[in-house]
Amino acid sequence: MTGETLGNRYELLHKLGGGGMAVVYKARDKYLDRTVTIKILRSEYASDDSFISRFRKEAQSVARLSHPHIVNIYDVGTDGDIHYLVMEYIEGENLKNIINKDAPMSPERVIDLASQVCEALRHAHENNIIHRDVKPHNILVTIDGRAKLTDFGIAKEVSATTLTYGDNVMGSVYYLSPEQARGELAGPASDIYSLGVVIYEMLTGTRPFEGDTPIGVAMKHIHETAAPVGEAVPGIPGRLAAAVHKALDKNQENRFKSAGEMVEVLKVSTGKQEKDDDLIFDNNQVVYTVSGEKKKKTNRLFIIAGILMVFIILAGSGIYAFNKYMNTPNIEVPNVVDMTLEKARSELEEKGLKAKVVEKIYSEKEENIVIYQNIGPDNYTVKPGRDIELTVSKGPDMRTVPDLIGKTQASAAAALLREGLVLSVSINKKYSDKVEEGHVIKQSPGKGASIERGSKVKITLSKGPETETMKIPDLIGKDKEEALETLRSQKLEFSIFWESSKQYPKGRVSRQIPGPGDKIEKSSKVKVYLSSGPGPDIQESRVKINESLIPDDGEQHEVRIKVNDVDGNRIVYANSHSHGDKIEKNIKYRGSAKIEVYIDGQLEVSKNVS
Numbered sequence: 001m002t003g004e005t006l007g008n009r010y011e012l013l014h015k016l017g018g019g020g021m022a023v024v025y026k027a028r029d030k031y032l033d034r035t036v037t038i039k040i041l042r043s044e045y046a047s048d049d050s051f052i053s054r055f056r057k058e059a060q061s062v063a064r065l066s067h068p069h070i071v072n073i074y075d076v077g078t079d080g081d082i083h084y085l086v087m088e089y090i091e092g093e094n095l096k097n098i099i100n101k102d103a104p105m106s107p108e109r110v111i112d113l114a115s116q117v118c119e120a121l122r123h124a125h126e127n128n129i130i131h132r133d134v135k136p137h138n139i140l141v142t143i144d145g146r147a148k149l150t151d152f153g154i155a156k157e158v159s160a161t162t163l164t165y166g167d168n169v170m171g172s173v174y175y176l177s178p179e180q181a182r183g184e185l186a187g188p189a190s191d192i193y194s195l196g197v198v199i200y201e202m203l204t205g206t207r208p209f210e211g212d213t214p215i216g217v218a219m220k221h222i223h224e225t226a227a228p229v230g231e232a233v234p235g236i237p238g239r240l241a242a243a244v245h246k247a248l249d250k251n252q253e254n255r256f257k258s259a260g261e262m263v264e265v266l267k268v269s270t271g272k273q274e275k276d277d278d279l280i281f282d283n284n285q286v287v288y289t290v291s292g293e294k295k296k297k298t299n300r301l302f303i304i305a306g307i308l309m310v311f312i313i314l315a316g317s318g319i320y321a322f323n324k325y326m327n328t329p330n331i332e333v334p335n336v337v338d339m340t341l342e343k344a345r346s347e348l349e350e351k352g353l354k355a356k357v358v359e360k361i362y363s364e365k366e367e368n369i370v371i372y373q374n375i376g377p378d379n380y381t382v383k384p385g386r387d388i389e390l391t392v393s394k395g396p397d398m399r400t401v402p403d404l405i406g407k408t409q410a411s412a413a414a415a416l417l418r419e420g421l422v423l424s425v426s427i428n429k430k431y432s433d434k435v436e437e438g439h440v441i442k443q444s445p446g447k448g449a450s451i452e453r454g455s456k457v458k459i460t461l462s463k464g465p466e467t468e469t470m471k472i473p474d475l476i477g478k479d480k481e482e483a484l485e486t487l488r489s490q491k492l493e494f495s496i497f498w499e500s501s502k503q504y505p506k507g508r509v510s511r512q513i514p515g516p517g518d519k520i521e522k523s524s525k526v527k528v529y530l531s532s533g534p535g536p537d538i539q540e541s542r543v544k545i546n547e548s549l550i551p552d553d554g555e556q557h558e559v560r561i562k563v564n565d566v567d568g569n570r571i572v573y574a575n576s577h578s579h580g581d582k583i584e585k586n587i588k589y590r591g592s593a594k595i596e597v598y599i600d601g602q603l604e605v606s607k608n609v610s
Helices: 049-063 095-102 107-126 166-173 188-204 214-223 238-247 259-267 292-315 319-326 341-350 409-418 480-489
Strands: 010-018 022-029 034-041 073-079 082-088 092-094 139-142 147-149 278-282 285-290 354-361 370-373 387-393 398-400 428-430 440-444 450-452 456-462 469-471 493-501 509-513 519-521 525-534 538-545 557-565 568-577 583-590 593-599 602-609
Touching: 010 034, 049 073, 049 082, 092 095, 095 139, 095 188, 107 139, 107 147, 107 188, 107 238, 107 259, 166 214, 188 238, 188 259, 214 370, 238 259, 341 354, 341 387, 409 440, 409 456, 428 440, 480 493, 480 525, 493 509, 538 593, 538 602, 557 583, 568 583, 583 593
Parallel strands: 354 387, 428 456, 493 525
Antiparallel strands: 010 022, 022 034, 034 082, 073 082, 092 139, 139 147, 278 285, 370 387, 398 450, 440 456, 469 519, 509 525, 538 583, 557 568, 557 593, 593 602
């Protein structure tokens, strides 16, 4: 589309890139004479009215945002069936490219960029807009180091397919919050979690969770704890490390209460950890820091609490019970993954443990199968009575196939996408008297079928009504009347044209469209070109008949010479001869010809001349 103009205003200069939903161009606003970025929706979305309506509404709400660290949206437009956004053009590169080149990045630089993004999120959240897809790819950094957050709202439209489609989605799932991975609605805390992942990656050069499949990465977001950033890169300030892990807390309630709170913590996180600082960890996750006088007060509180606890135990005569518990042998936690919930519960109870179902999620496993346990196996031991938290499969995420009959290919793809399904790239085509060309006449599976999320649906498109066809006869070289009679006999319409020709005599067919043997519909018209001359030149060839060709039997034998040229087949010589007669004749013909000699009706000589 480079070189085209949208809305009689935006001239597309060159393509900048593209994703699963849109293609991005650098463009010039001819009215205001400024460079802008144009994002054009791909055709499979542009043909879906309900999607377009939501897209425009979302874009208009984001356009109300005005912040130095948010890419401005200038306009939302339509040109024919093309739907597009006009945005601020940023001279720079995205943060993902910077991370690939520069990570691990210095804490000072990380705090600077992260604080700017935090300010952008604070402004958006205060205006009731959630980004839902915070990742380095959506953070642009200008040449003077200013961060600009872009692509607001787009993730909302594709949230139903987050774990299903291609490389672009795989890029998003690395930054997905646990609640989004569970299919829950995203809120401000979700954006804070995603920004925590971005900061982690800037500091270490790696993401906290990696995996071969989107579902594998999502499960890690839900269940696993990120390794402390200090393990990968020593020397990261303690307050900054604590801020990162607070943002990455699985529980939304334990994260920063707002982007505003997060940015205030980031701004005071510079510098190395003070000598008397301590980091407090819970399950390998940094919770907060204690330093100086606060540390002394904390220690005193622990001492007082400890003394009180001892007195309480003594006063209640609990020393015996306490010792008994401490001396109780540990129990090895069995592996109950891939068991049914009932069997897993029985296995744990036999060991003196308790099964606690914490959540049920969709997975490839059958319904009611345990897919994750928070403790064990691998020789992990606990005290009797310990709760073992289990995540149980709800079975595959089954979706209902929508009715695609009568839709265009693009509309069918969009309808399937909304249901978390995929249009097969293998598309059949058949003639149909009932369905317009280019529209779906058949689908597999059919409407209402229940299939697993991400499954492919095949369609057959109509080629329109089948028309009767026939082969065009060969008219070349025929005279006008013979050619037209041939066409009339086959009920074909024709048009006559004249053209000069040296190959065919005047009045003969020199050319035809369609050509001989081509297939056409019976209602089609044939173009017949007749020669207006001058035609081929008359030429002459001398033919000598060897006397040995005539039998030596004392009898007379018939000798004939035949010519086949543009004028047709004709006998140019016929006479009787006996053995020993010398026969030499000058034969005239037009253009090129075949000359044949017959003795008593038997072909003896044949040669082509031109």
